[in-house]
Amino acid sequence: MPTNNRILIIGLFYKGSLGVSYASAFERLGYQVSRFDYDEAYFQSSRIAGNRLLRRTFRRVLWNRMNRSTLEMARRLRPGLIFALKAPYLDPETIRDLRSLGTPVVNYYPDNPYCGVPWDPRKTSAQRHDLIEALREYTRLWIWQPDLAAKLERDGVSASYIPFASDPEMYHPHEGSGAEECPECHGDHKIVLIGLHTAKRQAHVAAIRNRSVDLWGPGWTRVGAEFASRHRIHSARVFGTASSELYSRASVSLNVVDDLNMPGHNMRTFEIPASAGVMLAPYSAAQDEFFPENEAAAYYRSPDELDAKIDWLLGDPALCKRIRGNAVRFAASQTYDHRAAEVLRCVGLAFPARAPQADAGTLPQ
16 A cells, blocks of 8 residues: 655646646645656657657657656656556556556546547657557556446456546636626627537537637637638637636536537536536536536537527526526535545545545446
């Protein structure tokens, strides 16, 4: 059983990332956190990492160097827990070497491990061909969808379900939220959507004919002229607290959950309610369990319903006020402090009495 209070987190630590949220949560629970940023390590592994073509060609060489750097850091720190967030570069042999240090090596996997992803040479997150083999080497792996956890178990991975959550340092109600003119579009952002452009998200926004939607996120500049003329696309990148402020001020916050996350949830499922936002999302039983329909969120079954749903919400201020209040209340028991406490409990690490206790009703094993 681990005995020291040092945790090594292997992940990405940009603003609004899971790495930042889990690091803060473990620190609030009284642990000393060391960080291995594998994006930073990737680009520091060699000068060729700065060249798109060369790093595509020599990705395996760069990943091997990152594996060695990770192992060296773990040997130096001797942490009581090694907590990886996806970390696709870690190979089975390195994970076994990390476990040989006598500490649990666990992973929270925020994507779908059975879905291939386009190889973007600008990123280090392409999935490896032996991914399931690598995942089998972890002491424990958690994933955001129960069905995926069950499938991984059948494939020999020690997998369990833990949903996403909200980070109270970034996502919370903001005082004075209300109409505020944007310096970029001079609008008041009544209806907002923050997220990467996908064909599904574009199709759902395009179904909104009565209102204009304010959009933030990579890829939206690629849409056609007709779509761009009806909706406002922002060039600014917003993360964390900046997103939370938009959700607090908006009349309606859209959360078009991607097909890879359905019939489950995504990170915004928790971030919008925690910000006192009025979330309007495609219906899923998983989201409704956390934020009940018409009490803490609103849902639609088809894009054809979006105009009517938005008009209904905008026309009932009392309903929206109730949704905002309930959303914040429900989100308060769905934070990364609770998720981190569950991880600690599962690996046998103690946490202070003040730490939030994991709710067995919301964290099925």
